Structure formats: C-alpha cells, structure tokens
Amino acid sequence: MERSAYIIRTHHVKKVYNPGKPDEMTALHDISVEIERGGITVLQGPSGSGKTSLLSAIGCMSRPTEGKIFVDGKDVVKLPERFLTEMRRNKFGFIFQQYHLIRSLSVLDNIVLPLCPTDLPPAEMKERALAVMDRFSITEKKKMKVKFLSGGEQQRVAIARALINNPDVIIADEPTAHLDKKLAAEFMDILAALCGENRTVVIATHDAFVYEHSLVGKIIAMRDGRLAGAH
Amino acid sequence: MIKHLKIIDYALTSILRRRNKSLAIISAFTVVVTALASILLFSNSLKKEAASLLASAPDLIVQRTMGGRHELIPTDYAAQIRKIHGVGEVNARYWGYYYDALTGANFTVLGTEGNPETLQLLEGRLPAGEGECAIGAGVANLKNTGTGGELILVDSSNTGVLYEVTGVFRADSSLLTNDLIVLSNDAIKGFFGLPPGKATDVAVQVFNENELQTVAAKVKRLLPDSRPITRTELVRTYDMVFNWRSGMMLSVFGAALIAFCILAWDKATGISADEKQEIGILKAIGWDTSEVLALKFWEGVIIALTSYLLGTIAGYLHIFVFNAFLLAPVIKGWSVVFPDFHLTPHLDPYLFFTLGFLTIAPYVASTVIPAWKTAITDPDTIMRG
Incomplete structure (x- = not known):
C-alpha cells in the first residue's frame, strides 16, 4: 500500500476544556489540517490561539471533544489509552516550552527516562543516550543535575530525550521562547538536521524567527482556536 | 522482567x-x-x-471455697476423690505467695516431695530437709544468691528463717519458675503456719482426658464446697x-x-x-x-x-x-x-x-x-x- 504524503490529518477537530462547567472553554473550533511527511510545519499564532491544544491533540496527549485525527492513516481518537501510549512512546518525540525535564535527575537519567518502561537492557539504553548526548554536545554534563544547567543546555537535553526513541515526528511547543537569537539559530540547525533524517517536525510558535525561517515548509496560522489560513 | x-x-x-x-x-x-x-x-x-x-499442670485442681473465697482444703478430701472411677494419682498441694518487703517483689512458694518432672534444675538439687530451698532465676537475681548460698525469709510468725539454697531452676519457661521458691512440704507447712490436715488445694490426675468434665462434676457432687478447675479452663x-x-x-x-x-x-x-x-x-x-x-x-x-x-x-x-x-x-x-x-x-x-x-x-x-x-x-x- 502506498504511503500517504500526509503523516497527520485532523478532521473537524473541536476541543472543549471543562465541558458543562462554569469555566468551560473551547480551545479549538472545527480544525481540519494536513501535515506533510518529512518537513517542518509551523502552527503560528499569538498566545491563546489554540496552537498548544492542537499540538497536544495530534501528539496523542489529549483527546479532542469532537472530530478525528489520523496518524499514518489510523484514526487515533477512539483508540484505547494503551495505543495512545504506544503512539507517544514510539511515534512522537516532544520538546515542551518549559522543557518539562525532571529537575532533580541527572542529564543522563532524564534522557533515558522514555526507555525505562521497556525491555531494553540498561547497557543499550546508556549507549543510545550517549549517542544522542554526543550529538548535542552534552556528554560532559551527563552526571549533572538538570536544575544546574543553562536554558540552552536544558533544551538540548529535552531534544536528546525526544530523540532517544527514534521517533518519526518531533513536536515542539514554543521551542525558542526562552532562547536568545544565537541559541534559536542553533535550534533551527538541529531541526534542519532532523528533517534531513526524514523526520517530520511540527512546531507551535509565535516567534517570527522560526516561522519565517527558510526551512519551514508549511505555516498553519491560528487565531482564537480557529484556522486563519495555511500556506 | x-x-x-x-x-x-x-x-x-x-x-x-x-x-x-x-x-x-x-x-x-x-x-x-x-x-x-x-x-x-x-x-x-x-x-x-x-x-x-500449663502443659505440666495437673489435669484437675480441686480447691475448697467458702463464701466464694478460696479456703484451705482438708487433706482427707484427697482420699475421697481417689475413689472416683477414672482418677489416678491425687496429691494435696501446699503453696502460697510471699511478699518480700526488702526487694518489693512477690514470690511463689511451693512445697514439694520427691523429684517432680516439671521442676528441672539448672544446677544443684531439690530441697530434702526443712532448712533447704531451691529457687528460680529471678529470685536468685533479686536476692543476690545462688546454689550453696543462703536465703532468709520471714515466716507467718514474723520470724526470720534461714534456708540453704540447694539449686536454681532452669529458665526454659521463665514464667514457670522465675519467681519460685521451693521448700519441702514439711517446711512450707511450718513457714505459712498451715493447720494440720489442711492443704492449699488438691491436684488430680485423670486417666482419660475426655472424662475430665465428668470427673469434675462428680467431685463437685461428692464435695459440694469444692471448686474443681480443669486444665482446659485454666488455658482458656x-x-x-x-x-x-x-x-x-x-x-x-x-x-x-x-x-x-x-x-x-x-x-x-x-x-x-x-x-x-x-x-x-x-x-x-x-x-x-x-x-x-x-x-x-x-x-x-x-x-x-x-x-x-x-x-x-x-x-x-x-x-x-x-x-x-x-x-x-x-x-x-x-x-x-x-x-x-x-x-x-x-x-x-x-x-x-x-x-x-x-x-x-x-x-x-x-x-x-x-x-x-x-x-x-x-x-x-x-x-x-
């Protein structure tokens, strides 16, 4: 069977937080988008436009209230929880805005954490971790606790952790929010390298430096939880 | 894994x-x-x-009561109990409690004859005469004495009596012998001032354990002022x-x-x-x-x-x-x-x-x-x- 050009498709997705409660809030309204395999796609929009909600939904971190999400042609919305876990474990690598590292763990321990609930022997886990650490020049800091690292170093640890499972899709939420221009440029270079490995990268950002970057293949603009255009 | x-x-x-x-x-x-x-x-x-x-306790203990209180039992009750069918050995027992004001401790004083199996000595021998005693480890410790040593107790007429310690009991079960002072039967009668022909209680051996309740009931019928206590009741x-x-x-x-x-x-x-x-x-x-x-x-x-x-x-x-x-x-x-x-x-x-x-x-x-x-x-x- 021929693989679709789109690795992810959403179909009339709606996301409502706290439904039926006084603080009910609709974060996504009727979102239908397509994300191409092997390129960089940017969800662009100001704060509160629904970028993170859409990233969570396509990354199987939350279920939409309505609509369908296809990952590799499979509708993941109705899948049982353990299949969503499988997706998060094997298909996606996440780089969060706040990095979401465990601050009291060492760099090495943070990076191998996704491999912990697998039957991979510890020696192989370490080998893989050392390979990604080497790639992002953080090997020397492997024993250091994350809380003692700079913002740029923490981000590299987060990227290393996202790649340890060798995922097809990298999802990054506001990855340059805490970086200066130089580090942001470095980050874009890393993304370029990942695209070169035929990985798909989806970024949510309001940083013009990112969405105006020459590497970006597609921009999906969002405003107030709705699509404001795609090009 | x-x-x-x-x-x-x-x-x-x-x-x-x-x-x-x-x-x-x-x-x-x-x-x-x-x-x-x-x-x-x-x-x-x-x-x-x-x-x-209690494993070494008699099958049946017969006490005498008066007004609901424990009283000394006539030793001829033993002869009457012996006649009941199914009853083996019957022995009058002499024992009591002794409060030692010097150490503030309570001791159990027991009279014995022969070499009871239940009282195994760590060292020495059981008392043979009136001036001798065997004691538990707790007593030996408190009174700072041991085999070959001396023990002074105050008898019922408030007179100090000197005993030679002939043995100390083993502590297999310290609850059994820890606070025990063993005298000969004659010595204990004099020590507590027991009247002649009276004992503390009577220990009864019953051949068939299943007959214990029946024998106890027969004792009660035969001696209405008695209180038979079976070993099972004690355990309970x-x-x-x-x-x-x-x-x-x-x-x-x-x-x-x-x-x-x-x-x-x-x-x-x-x-x-x-x-x-x-x-x-x-x-x-x-x-x-x-x-x-x-x-x-x-x-x-x-x-x-x-x-x-x-x-x-x-x-x-x-x-x-x-x-x-x-x-x-x-x-x-x-x-x-x-x-x-x-x-x-x-x-x-x-x-x-x-x-x-x-x-x-x-x-x-x-x-x-x-x-x-x-x-x-x-x-x-x-x-x-």
Missing part, C-alpha cells in the same frame, strides 16, 4: 530524591509498626509461656486475659495506625505539584498508566517494607532484649510484674504475616490509589495543572 527491574530502580531513585519526605514517613511508620509488633510479640510470647506452664482463662489485654492495646495502636494511614492518604491525595508534574511528564514521554502505577506501587512497597523491617526489629528488641519495659505493666498485670523475667522468643510466621498485612497493605493502597487518579488523566491536562 528487565522493565520491572528498571521501574523498581527508578522508584528507589525517586525515594532518595525526596529524602526528607521519605525519611519522615519511614520514621513515623516505623514507630507505628514497632508498637504493633511489640504488642503482638509480647502477647504471643506470654500466651506461649502460659501454655508451656490465660488466653482470655492476655487476649483481652493485648486486644485493648491493639485497639489503641490500631487507632494510631488508622490515623497514620489517613495522614498518608491525605499526603498522597494532595500529591505535590512536582509529583503531579512528574507523572504528567512520564505519561507524555510514553509511560503507560499501568507503568506509572507500578512505579507508585514500588515506591509504597519500598517505604512500607523498610518501615516494617525496622519496626519489627525494634519491636523484637523492645520485647526480648529490653524486657518490654513499655508494655509489661499493661499486658502482664500487677500480679506477675515481680520479679522481672525475660520472655523466651516465640516467633510465629503467622504473626509476622498478620503484622505485614496490617501495615504494608494499607500504606501501599493509600499511596497507589490517589496516584491512580492522576495517572489516568491525559498528560496534557496534568501538565496544564
């Missing part, structure tokens, strides 16, 4: 990362387990001591007394355990923002709900097992090394407090299982269940707080 070992390893790391919190919980939990272990070990050992004491009474006392203590410490579990539950349900965040991160990077719960389960097991082991060892030391100094007055009762004796350790696997079940299971449940509430939530929702 490797996966589970790695999760256990991570659980251990998590506990060490939260060192202060973990230490506080283990300390409080250990105190609770120590209290429960002490009560269970103490009452169990006392019951075992009592059982070993001891059991009831120790069970009641230990039950009372267990109720008190059971309440402490429940309070601890409520505290643990409260702590766990109010999972800190950091811990919640960590569960969210684990789920986001591919941990399944069951794997997060396994992590929390092992964290609970490691803490509960550590506390259980420390508490059980502390309970053991408290009871068998430090002589149950915190519990003895409550469980033993006043009558056997003096002189102090060391319990022989009787370690019952069922007891340790019960203790483990009472302590480990509630704690693990009180940590896993609240974590489950967080673990079943979407990672996105957890991380948004």
Whole structure:
C-alpha cells in the first residue's frame, strides 16, 4: 500500500476544556489540517490561539471533544489509552516550552527516562543516550543535575530525550521562547538536521524567527482556536 | 522482567530524591509498626509461656471455697476423690505467695516431695530437709544468691528463717519458675503456719482426658464446697486475659495506625505539584498508566517494607532484649510484674504475616490509589495543572 504524503490529518477537530462547567472553554473550533511527511510545519499564532491544544491533540496527549485525527492513516481518537501510549512512546518525540525535564535527575537519567518502561537492557539504553548526548554536545554534563544547567543546555537535553526513541515526528511547543537569537539559530540547525533524517517536525510558535525561517515548509496560522489560513 | 527491574530502580531513585519526605514517613511508620509488633510479640510470647506452664499442670485442681473465697482444703478430701472411677494419682498441694518487703517483689512458694518432672534444675538439687530451698532465676537475681548460698525469709510468725539454697531452676519457661521458691512440704507447712490436715488445694490426675468434665462434676457432687478447675479452663482463662489485654492495646495502636494511614492518604491525595508534574511528564514521554502505577506501587512497597523491617526489629528488641519495659505493666498485670523475667522468643510466621498485612497493605493502597487518579488523566491536562 502506498504511503500517504500526509503523516497527520485532523478532521473537524473541536476541543472543549471543562465541558458543562462554569469555566468551560473551547480551545479549538472545527480544525481540519494536513501535515506533510518529512518537513517542518509551523502552527503560528499569538498566545491563546489554540496552537498548544492542537499540538497536544495530534501528539496523542489529549483527546479532542469532537472530530478525528489520523496518524499514518489510523484514526487515533477512539483508540484505547494503551495505543495512545504506544503512539507517544514510539511515534512522537516532544520538546515542551518549559522543557518539562525532571529537575532533580541527572542529564543522563532524564534522557533515558522514555526507555525505562521497556525491555531494553540498561547497557543499550546508556549507549543510545550517549549517542544522542554526543550529538548535542552534552556528554560532559551527563552526571549533572538538570536544575544546574543553562536554558540552552536544558533544551538540548529535552531534544536528546525526544530523540532517544527514534521517533518519526518531533513536536515542539514554543521551542525558542526562552532562547536568545544565537541559541534559536542553533535550534533551527538541529531541526534542519532532523528533517534531513526524514523526520517530520511540527512546531507551535509565535516567534517570527522560526516561522519565517527558510526551512519551514508549511505555516498553519491560528487565531482564537480557529484556522486563519495555511500556506 | 528487565522493565520491572528498571521501574523498581527508578522508584528507589525517586525515594532518595525526596529524602526528607521519605525519611519522615519511614520514621513515623516505623514507630507505628514497632508498637504493633511489640504488642503482638509480647502477647504471643506470654500466651506461649502460659501454655508451656500449663502443659505440666495437673489435669484437675480441686480447691475448697467458702463464701466464694478460696479456703484451705482438708487433706482427707484427697482420699475421697481417689475413689472416683477414672482418677489416678491425687496429691494435696501446699503453696502460697510471699511478699518480700526488702526487694518489693512477690514470690511463689511451693512445697514439694520427691523429684517432680516439671521442676528441672539448672544446677544443684531439690530441697530434702526443712532448712533447704531451691529457687528460680529471678529470685536468685533479686536476692543476690545462688546454689550453696543462703536465703532468709520471714515466716507467718514474723520470724526470720534461714534456708540453704540447694539449686536454681532452669529458665526454659521463665514464667514457670522465675519467681519460685521451693521448700519441702514439711517446711512450707511450718513457714505459712498451715493447720494440720489442711492443704492449699488438691491436684488430680485423670486417666482419660475426655472424662475430665465428668470427673469434675462428680467431685463437685461428692464435695459440694469444692471448686474443681480443669486444665482446659485454666488455658482458656490465660488466653482470655492476655487476649483481652493485648486486644485493648491493639485497639489503641490500631487507632494510631488508622490515623497514620489517613495522614498518608491525605499526603498522597494532595500529591505535590512536582509529583503531579512528574507523572504528567512520564505519561507524555510514553509511560503507560499501568507503568506509572507500578512505579507508585514500588515506591509504597519500598517505604512500607523498610518501615516494617525496622519496626519489627525494634519491636523484637523492645520485647526480648529490653524486657518490654513499655508494655509489661499493661499486658502482664500487677500480679506477675515481680520479679522481672525475660520472655523466651516465640516467633510465629503467622504473626509476622498478620503484622505485614496490617501495615504494608494499607500504606501501599493509600499511596497507589490517589496516584491512580492522576495517572489516568491525559498528560496534557496534568501538565496544564
């Protein structure tokens, strides 16, 4: 069977937080988008436009209230929880805005954490971790606790952790929010390298430096939880 | 298998990362387990001591009562009881209690003839004449004497009597002989001033154990002012007394355990923002709900097992090394407090299982269940707080 050009498709997705409660809030309204395999796609929009909600939904971190999400042609919305876990474990690598590292763990321990609930022997886990650490020049800091690292170093640890499972899709939420221009440029270079490995990268950002970057293949603009255009 | 070992390893790391919190919980939990272990070990050992004491007790003891009080029994009652069908040896017994004002201790004074099997000496021999005695280890210790030494007691006419100590009893069951002073029958009669033809009670041997109740009923019919007590009744009474006392203590410490579990539950349900965040991160990077719960389960097991082991060892030391100094007055009762004796350790696997079940299971449940509430939530929702 021929693989679709789109690795992810959403179909009339709606996301409502706290439904039926006084603080009910609709974060996504009727979102239908397509994300191409092997390129960089940017969800662009100001704060509160629904970028993170859409990233969570396509990354199987939350279920939409309505609509369908296809990952590799499979509708993941109705899948049982353990299949969503499988997706998060094997298909996606996440780089969060706040990095979401465990601050009291060492760099090495943070990076191998996704491999912990697998039957991979510890020696192989370490080998893989050392390979990604080497790639992002953080090997020397492997024993250091994350809380003692700079913002740029923490981000590299987060990227290393996202790649340890060798995922097809990298999802990054506001990855340059805490970086200066130089580090942001470095980050874009890393993304370029990942695209070169035929990985798909989806970024949510309001940083013009990112969405105006020459590497970006597609921009999906969002405003107030709705699509404001795609090009 | 490797996966589970790695999760256990991570659980251990998590506990060490939260060192202060973990230490506080283990300390409080250990105190609770120590209290429960002490009560269970103490009452169990006392019951075992009592059982070993009663194993050598006569099948039937016949006392005489007057106005509901224990009175001296005529020795010719023994001859009448002997005539009952199914009755073997019948012996009049002479014994009483002696309060030693000097040491503030209560001793049991027993008269004997011949070489009773139940009284095995550690050293020396049983008394043969009126000026001799054999004593328990507790008496020897308190009166600072031993085989070949002397023991001065004050008799019923308030006259000091000097006895030569001919032997000290073995401490197989210290409850049996610890506070014992054995004199010859003639000596004890003179010491307590017992009137001629009267004894303290009568010990009766019954050939068929199943006939005990029938023989007891016949004795009661034959001698209406008597009170026959079977060995079974004695065992039951001891059991009831120790069970009641230990039950009372267990109720008190059971309440402490429940309070601890409520505290643990409260702590766990109010999972800190950091811990919640960590569960969210684990789920986001591919941990399944069951794997997060396994992590929390092992964290609970490691803490509960550590506390259980420390508490059980502390309970053991408290009871068998430090002589149950915190519990003895409550469980033993006043009558056997003096002189102090060391319990022989009787370690019952069922007891340790019960203790483990009472302590480990509630704690693990009180940590896993609240974590489950967080673990079943979407990672996105957890991380948004």
